[in-house]
Amino acid sequence: MRRTYFFSRPMTRQTIIFNRDIEAHPNALRALRQDLRSSVQELLPEHLTSDLLLAATEAFTNVIRHAYPSGPGGRCHVELSWDGPMVELVIEDEGGAFDPAWCFTDHIQDESGRGFLIIRAVTDEFVCERSSTGGARLVMGKRTGDLDRVQTASSEARAERRRADAEGPATRQHELDDLADADGNADS
Secondary structure, three states, X not given: OOOEEEOOOOOOOOEEEXXXXXXXXXXXXXXXHHHHHHHHOOOOOHHHHHHHHHHHHHHHHHHHHHHOOOOOOOEEEEEEEEOOOEEEEEEEEOOOXXXXXXXXXXXXXXXXXXXXXXXXXXXXXXXXXXXXXXXEEEEEEEEOOXXXXXXXXXXXXXXXXXXXXXXXXXXXXXXXXXXXHHHHHHHO
């Protein structure tokens, strides 16, 4: 029997921003965070990006620790999409024996389970269900707020990127180095 728990309302998908299958391994976490950051940095303000990255970190860590307890090697699907006023992050694994009710039980005193508390705290909407393979499927939504501002920021960022590309690779490399430095400080 498939049970779904809604933190708020069910979410829909429209524009896929990021879609990747990755190995559920601790070494993949940093690259996942960097790839997600680069996918949304032109769309979202920093505070929303940080919340999504924290939710992704907690969910991916849960996949590593609980979906594949015998060690690395399992797969994890990560998808980020935008449906206008909502950015949606989906993390799905192929592990087994997952009980969706676990996501909505407070585990403050337990050794594990606090990641779901963090996810629920930093997302506006949260769906936790069993995947088609019996593993976990977490859908985390974050409201973008003023949609016009987000779209305008995205358009301005694209125009800035075109300007930088026209100026040549040296300028563009300097910008990439600055981004790498900023992201490295955020992940430390």
